[in-house]
Amino acid sequence: MSVWAATFLPALVRREHASLVAAxxxxxxxxxxxxxxxxxxxxxxxxxxxxxxxxxxxEPFLSWASFAEVxxxxxxxxxxxxxxxxxxxxxVFNIGAEGQFILGAIFASAxxxxxxxxxGQWIWPLMxxxxxxxxxxxxxxxxxxxxxxxxxxxxVSLMLSLVAAQxxxxxxxxxxxxxxxxxxxxxxxxxSDAVMPTLIAGTRVNVSLLITxxxxxxxxxxxxxxxxxxxxxxxxxxxxxxxxxxxxxxxAIWLSLLIGGLVAGLAGAxxxxxxxxxxxRSISTGYGxxxxxxxxxxxxxxxxxxxxxxxxxxLYIGGDNAMVSANLPIAAxxxxxxxxxxxxxxxxxxxxxxxxxxxxYHRSQP
Amino acid sequence: MNAVEFIISxxxxxxxxxxxxxxxxxxxxxxxxxxxxxxxxMALGAVLAFIVVYHGGGHLLGFVAAGLxxxxxxxxxxxxxxxxxxxQVATGLAIGILGQGLSALFGKSYESLTVKGLPRLAFPxxxxxxxxxxxxxxxxxVWLSLAATFAIWAMFAYTRVGLVVRAIGENPKxxxxxxxxxxxxRVAAIAFGGMMAGFAGAYAAAVxxxxxxxxxxxxxxxxxxxxxxxxxxxxxxxxxxACLFGAVSLMSLAAQATGLDxxxxxxxxxxxxxxxxxxxxxxxxxxxxxxxxxxxxxxxFER
Numbered sequence: 103m104s105v106w107a108a109t110f111l112p113a114l115v116r117r118e119h120a121s122l123v124a125a126x127x128x129x130x131x132x133x134x135x136x137x138x139x140x141x142x143x144x145x146x147x148x149x150x151x152x153x154x155x156x157x158x159x160x161e162p163f164l165s166w167a168s169f170a171e172v173x174x175x176x177x178x179x180x181x182x183x184x185x186x187x188x189x190x191x192x193x194v195f196n197i198g199a200e201g202q203f204i205l206g207a208i209f210a211s212a213x214x215x216x217x218x219x220x221x222g223q224w225i226w227p228l229m230x231x232x233x234x235x236x237x238x239x240x241x242x243x244x245x246x247x248x249x250x251x252x253x254x255x256x257x258v259s260l261m262l263s264l265v266a267a268q269x270x271x272x273x274x275x276x277x278x279x280x281x282x283x284x285x286x287x288x289x290x291x292x293x294s295d296a297v298m299p300t301l302i303a304g305t306r307v308n309v310s311l312l313i314t315x316x317x318x319x320x321x322x323x324x325x326x327x328x329x330x331x332x333x334x335x336x337x338x339x340x341x342x343x344x345x346x347x348x349x350x351x352x353x354a355i356w357l358s359l360l361i362g363g364l365v366a367g368l369a370g371a372x373x374x375x376x377x378x379x380x381x382x383r384s385i386s387t388g389y390g391x392x393x394x395x396x397x398x399x400x401x402x403x404x405x406x407x408x409x410x411x412x413x414x415x416x417l418y419i420g421g422d423n424a425m426v427s428a429n430l431p432i433a434a435x436x437x438x439x440x441x442x443x444x445x446x447x448x449x450x451x452x453x454x455x456x457x458x459x460x461x462x463y464h465r466s467q468p
Numbered sequence: 469m470n471a472v473e474f475i476i477s478x479x480x481x482x483x484x485x486x487x488x489x490x491x492x493x494x495x496x497x498x499x500x501x502x503x504x505x506x507x508x509x510m511a512l513g514a515v516l517a518f519i520v521v522y523h524g525g526g527h528l529l530g531f532v533a534a535g536l537x538x539x540x541x542x543x544x545x546x547x548x549x550x551x552x553x554x555x556q557v558a559t560g561l562a563i564g565i566l567g568q569g570l571s572a573l574f575g576k577s578y579e580s581l582t583v584k585g586l587p588r589l590a591f592p593x594x595x596x597x598x599x600x601x602x603x604x605x606x607x608x609x610v611w612l613s614l615a616a617t618f619a620i621w622a623m624f625a626y627t628r629v630g631l632v633v634r635a636i637g638e639n640p641k642x643x644x645x646x647x648x649x650x651x652x653x654r655v656a657a658i659a660f661g662g663m664m665a666g667f668a669g670a671y672a673a674a675v676x677x678x679x680x681x682x683x684x685x686x687x688x689x690x691x692x693x694x695x696x697x698x699x700x701x702x703x704x705x706x707x708x709x710a711c712l713f714g715a716v717s718l719m720s721l722a723a724q725a726t727g728l729d730x731x732x733x734x735x736x737x738x739x740x741x742x743x744x745x746x747x748x749x750x751x752x753x754x755x756x757x758x759x760x761x762x763x764x765x766x767x768x769f770e771r
Contacts, residue, residue, distance in 0.1 A: 114553060116770075147573070195557050247744065253751040256504065256557065257694045261740040261747075264687045268740075272733035391565065398558055433572030433682075440508075440566025444548060447559055451552035 114455035124453045129399050129410065132446035139445070140438050144430065153428040158420035161427075168423075170305035172415045174377055178203070178369035180411035181314045182393035184321040185365035187402040189358035191325065192334040193341070196359055198244060198259025199366040200390025201266030202237035206367025207374045208270060209236025211381040214292035215278050225295040230313075230371045237367015238360050240266065245359040249352045255359070263390065274383055289381040297379050298372070310372035315408075317365065322404035334358065366390065387418070388436075395443045414439075471722040475715055477602035480610050483707075483714030485510070485672040487613050489692035490699070490706045491620050492664025497696055498624065499657035500637035502766040503545055504560025506665050507689030508567020513538040513666030514673035514685060515571040521583045521674045531609075534670035535663040541567055542662025546655045553768040564689070571682070578680040585678045609671050614707075616664075621703035633657060637762040640769040650769050665689065687740060694743050698750055700760040709746075716742050 137159075141151040162168050182199045189196045210233035213225060243262060247253040274287040283290070298308040325331040337344040337354045345351065369389065374381050396414050400407030421435035489506050496503050513534035520530040545563045548554040589611070591604035624630040633653060635643045640650045672688065673680060691713060699706030720735035751757060 114551075197561065243744075247748050247751075251748040251752045252754055252757070253744075253747045254694075254697065257690060257697070257747060258744055260690050261687070261694075261743050264740045265737045265744075268733040268737040272731050275733075276731065394558075394561060395565070431573055431576050433569050433576065436565060436569030437573055438569075440562050440564075440569050443558065443562035444544065444566065447548050447554035447562065448552055451548075451554055455553070 112457045112459050114451070115458045117454060117456055120453050125401060125450075126406075128449040128453050129401070129406070129446060131452075132399070132442060132449040133413070135445035135448070136438060136442040139441050140434070143437065144434070147431075149428055149430055154424045154430050157424040157427045157430075159416065161423045162416045162419045167305065168419060170302060170307050172412065172419050173307050173311060174305070174415075175418050176411045176415035177311055177314050177376075178373060178389045179393050179396050179414050180408060181317065181369040181372070182362075182366045182389060183396035183400065183407045183411055184318055184404060185362040186393055187397040187400065187404070187407055188321065188325060188331075188334065189362045190397055191338045191402050192354050192358045193338040194248075194355050194358035195256045196241065196244065196259050196362040197256055197394060198241070198261075198263045198390070199362060199393055200386060200388065201259070201263030202240045202363040202366035203370040203373075203386050203390050204263075204266040204270050205240040206233035206237040206370030207381060207385045208273065208370075209233050209367065210371030211278070211289060211292075211374050214296040215289055215381070218290060218293060221293065221295050223295060225293075226298050226375045229296060229375045230310075230368055233371020233375075234364045234368040237365070237370060238363040240367070241359040241363025242356075245356045248359070249355050255355070259359075270381075270383065270385070274381065278381065280380075287383045291380050292375070296375060298375050306377045308372075308376045310376055313368075313372070317368075318404055318408055325404060330357070366393075392418075392439060395439050398443060399446050471719075471726065473599060473602060474722050475718045476600060477605070478718050479711055479714040480603065480606050480614075481676055481714070482717050483710040484610050484613050485668045485676060485688050486692050486695055486713050487617065487707060487710035488668035488671060489665045489689055490695040490710060491613075491616055491703065492661035492668070493693055493696050494699070494701060494703060494706060495620065495633065495657050495664075496661035497762055497765055498637045498701060499633050499654045500640060500762055500764040500767070500769070501549065501654055501658055502556045502560065503542065503549075503563070503658060503661055504557060504693065505542070505545055505563030505567060506661075506692050507685055507687070508564035508569075508571075509538040509542055509662050509665035510567075510669035510672065510685045510689045510692075511571035512541055512567040513669030515575040515578070515669075515680065516666070517670030517674040518578060518581075518583065518678075518680045519574065521678075522578060522581060522680075527586055527674060530674050531667055531670045534666040536666070538567075538666025538669065539659045539662040541570075542658050542665070543655070545662075546658040549768070550651050550654055550658075553770065556766050556768070568683075568685075575680050575682060580679065580681060582679045583674055585675045607675060609667075609675055617703050617707045624703065637764060640764055641771070644769075644771050650771075654769070665692075668692070691739060691743050694747055697757075698746055700750070700756055701762060702760060712746075713739055713742070 144151045144154050162172050186196060186199055210229035213229050240262060244255050244259040247258045248255040278289045280288055280290045298310055301307050301309050301311055333349040334354050337349055373385050392414055396407060396410045400410035417435060417438060421432060424430040425432050489510055493506055516537045517530035517534040520533045521527055545559055548559045549556045586607040588605045588607050594604040595601045632648055636650050636653055644650045673684060695706050695709045698709040716739050720738045723735050724732055
């Protein structure tokens with residue numbers, strides 16, 4: 103078996119230099135692969151692939167109104183993914199952004215729910231601030247568990263997301279339920295000062311888009327230009343070297359999780375203080391999980407993430423379109439997301455390695 | 469039936485989805501691979517088994533379909549994580565998302581439909597004991613998963629295959645140098661883990677709560693991964709952990725039935741909270757983890 107494998111199976115040989123062009127082409131190649139695979143799936147389940155393709159990937163660009171919805175959807179994905187990418191680069195796998203997002207939405211909603219009569223332009227900024235604090239607090243549980251108790255942050259942050267969903271349910275079915283809401287699990291509609299001003303007239307795009315873009319710039323400066331960002335990257339690439347250089351692992355974990363929680367919480371606040379205008383059960387359609395894919399697809403790079411967030415938003419809006427016009431089940435979007443990340447991981451392998459059809463023993467090792 | 473009897477009677481059945489998935493993940497992790505896609509693998513197995521059973525294919529065929537389907541999906545993980553040396557965390561998450569998406573897609577027209585579960589078989593003699601005897605009246609899958617626990621424990625403790633898998637997880641380079649096919653054995657372990665996750669999902673959807681609902685796995689795959697840590701990579705302790713979670717999930721049901729004045733959402737999140745707490749307690753004992761942990765877990769193998 104092993105002789106056969108060594109002789110006939112291609113071997114991956116690490117490239118001396120990974121080319122930047124190849125790294126930038128990888129997401130496009132992944133997208134192509136994912137589209138082909140998923141079109142095949144649509145044929146299998148008896149949908150018209152051309153109609154799906156049109157509705158999913160073209161229609162969102164064809165009218166200003168639908169493109170504005172794409173921008174709106176891209177906001178939370180972009181924000182969360184920027185935070186996650188910083189952690190992923192430090193090899194801190196916070197996959198509980200969903201829960202941090204929910205806590206952010208809950209914290210932000212506290213003001214309009216408790217003070218529905220309050221007025222003034224200070225309300226929505228304070229809500230955003232509270233949301234960020236809420237997300238960071240939720241993430242700090244994971245950080246404490248990881249740093250002090252040595253527990254795996256993947257499992258803890260995910261479990262906390264499941265708990266967060268129950269906390270949201272509790273509030274919406276209990277103390278925060280709108281008494282005049284016909285028993286729907288949702289809060290009262292917020293007063294107008296608790297909703298951010300619109301940025302582009304005639305659409306739902308609000309000022310949070312500017313905040314998100316500004317924070318993307320901050321993320322770029324932090325990761326590419328600051329010493330702290332450098333320390334995080336070294337910690338992720340070479341933990342032992344980081345240890346010898348005196349970079350504290352505990353601090354890197356705290357920082358990664360707090361940044362991730364902060365922006366996820368901010369994104370949650372921006373949803374309730376933005377397009378929704380109330381706290382609902384469906385505040386998140388899996389943003390926290392989709393943002394993981396956005397972060398990877400953007401190469402964990404602040405600029406790349408802007409593009410991948412836009413694309414993921416197109417997929418969400420286009421998926422809704424395809425559900426209406428091509429009768430595509432909405433679960434197909436999740437299938438697309440999963441296969442897109444898989445395709446990206448394959449594409450990235452080709453950036454890092456080249457394929458060699460010979461016995462690797464004698465070739466690659468001196 | 470009072471609450472205690474209810475828990476004694478149902479604990480093993482409630483534990484079985486956790487147990488099957490965790491035993492599979494145990495073998496995968498012992499071989500040095502971290503597959504975080506268990507939740508999605510379980511979801512796929514669940515929907516496949518449900519569809520087969522719903523259309524009259526029977527439970528045996530349902531479990532076979534679930535085991536095969538999830539094993540195939542886990543082989544996609546194997547190709548990426550081993551073949552392309554992709555980041556195992558990212559690959560596992562992708563497989564998880566894909567599996568959950570596929571299960572929702574396939575299960576769309578079966579939402580809220582039900583099937584018949586399996587009859588319970590009494591263990592002769594032991595089932596006559598008052599109160600505790602209820603523990604010995606279980607369906608065939610529960611009995612088989614107890615046997616699987618024992619078999620996997622014995623495999624790692626006493627057999628050559630078990631030692632080879634452990635060696636590959638501890639030090640793949642050394643295992644390769646003395647001639648063991650590291651990649652082939654890891655692929656086999658991953659496929660086995662996928663199959664077990666498929667069985668776990670099949671049990672959840674076609675036996676334990678024989679009804680289809682999207683998202684019905686509800687974090688049980690993730691708890692199964694946590695169980696491997698709780699059990700410090702030992703089959704016997706994983707079994708005890710699974711029983712704990714079986715009891716906890718029943719306790720929340722029993723408490724809701726008795727009308728205890730606690731929000732139902734708190735009871736529903738009890739398994740997640742217990743996971744977080746136990747994970748903290750066990751992991752804080754760093755010596756324990758180092759002693760039993762798998763040295764090369766999650767690291768790609770390059771010869």
